[in-house]
Amino acid sequence: MARLKDSPDVMVRKMLSGDRRAASRLITMIEDQSELSNELMKLIYPHANGSTVIGVTGSGGSGKSTLTDHLIRKFRALGKRVAVVAVDPSSPFSGGALLGDRIRFQGHALDDGVYIRSMGSRGYLGGLARASNDVVRIMEAMGFDVVIVETLGAGQDEIDVIHVAQTCLLVLTPGMGDDIQAMKAGIMEIADIIVLNKADLDGAEMCLRSLQAAIHCALGQEEQSWIPQVVPTVAYASRLEDIRGIDELVTAIQDHQLYLHESKAVEEVKAKRVEQELALVFKDEVERLVFNGLRGTGKKQRYVEAILEGKTEPYSVVEEVLATFLKGDVVK
């Protein structure tokens, strides 16, 4: 089981110098929210900056992993080192997970310029795992040029990837609804690039037009902002020559990155990510502090009973507890 064979300091130094086993063990420690994770992240964070982070989201079976496989190949051909975080859902019943994204990445099984990590969502909502952002930070610290974050099969509202990635790809397929679906809020709005995969299926042409129309309708708020591109692709075909749109997709990603850097929007994206990280760490730490503070006092049970008896409700309890804690007697 996960043992830290060396001190956090040594482990992080090993990871920074390219030791993959050290890096993988660090990821496990963060994923498990070990008591050392804060200390580890403090050491890692200053080194984690500068990768191009690309998000890939969309429904289960839309072709996210197969497209990611193509992207890895293209970026490798450009001489970039590529890391991938691939999230799949954990069972709400057993807590187990079948992590099957790697099966699409077999062409890179022997390439040391590629590092892939699968993660179970472990009950975290939003399309990623709780630790996904930290894992991306570790991959950045490892010096990868490109980090691809592949969400689990996401439907309409799992949009956490937007807080991690600079360029967000939403993968859709024909036959997933009419033009009204394309106009809805949520996941449709986070895409910098919409990939219409399986574009050789019936209805693809109509679907493409609906998407372009929906984007056109949504335009006009800000003059300089990026206009989402729609790229039709065929990521898998029995004959290699039938695979389509991959070069166009890579060009669209490069165009978006160019836009981000030329318009300085990349600074805004980075700031938003930090803001989100801060909120996440705050939320976790406050929760941990309060629950640790209450542990063993029997207070939590008394609050639950009082709420059940109708003497109070959760809102007053939280106000009361936070007021006590924030005075500083318990928070050290």
Add this chain to the structure above:
Amino acid sequence: MSKQKIKVIITKVGLDGHDRGAKVVASQLKEAGMEVVYLGMYQRPEGIVKAAIEEDADVIGVSYLSGEHLVYTPLVVEEMKRHELDDVLLIAGGSFPPEDIPCMKEMGIDEVFRGGSLTKDIVDYITENVGKKG
């Protein structure tokens, strides 16, 4: 410091295309609360070990159904040794003659589960032995 979840790589090695058994075992280990990385067919020992390193796996499970177990086992074991994966359990499942089992263990397989094994046996073995090797 113990790990929250047991992580298992389930794979086939070489050119054997019978993956039903590997899929059944992968799915059953998931039901037992483990995180299973399914690599699928046609893997090479180097790729399996690279995946085990990147995933920080506790267990590698290899499925053999075409009489290739005595050929590939030493290659997987050697690759694991080369990367000092001395604390990772190596288990094999599938169809092989019982008289080959001592030889497989001699080569470095920690445990074997032939056709007819119960899921519970596999789960119990992993749960009891994970983290004790090396």
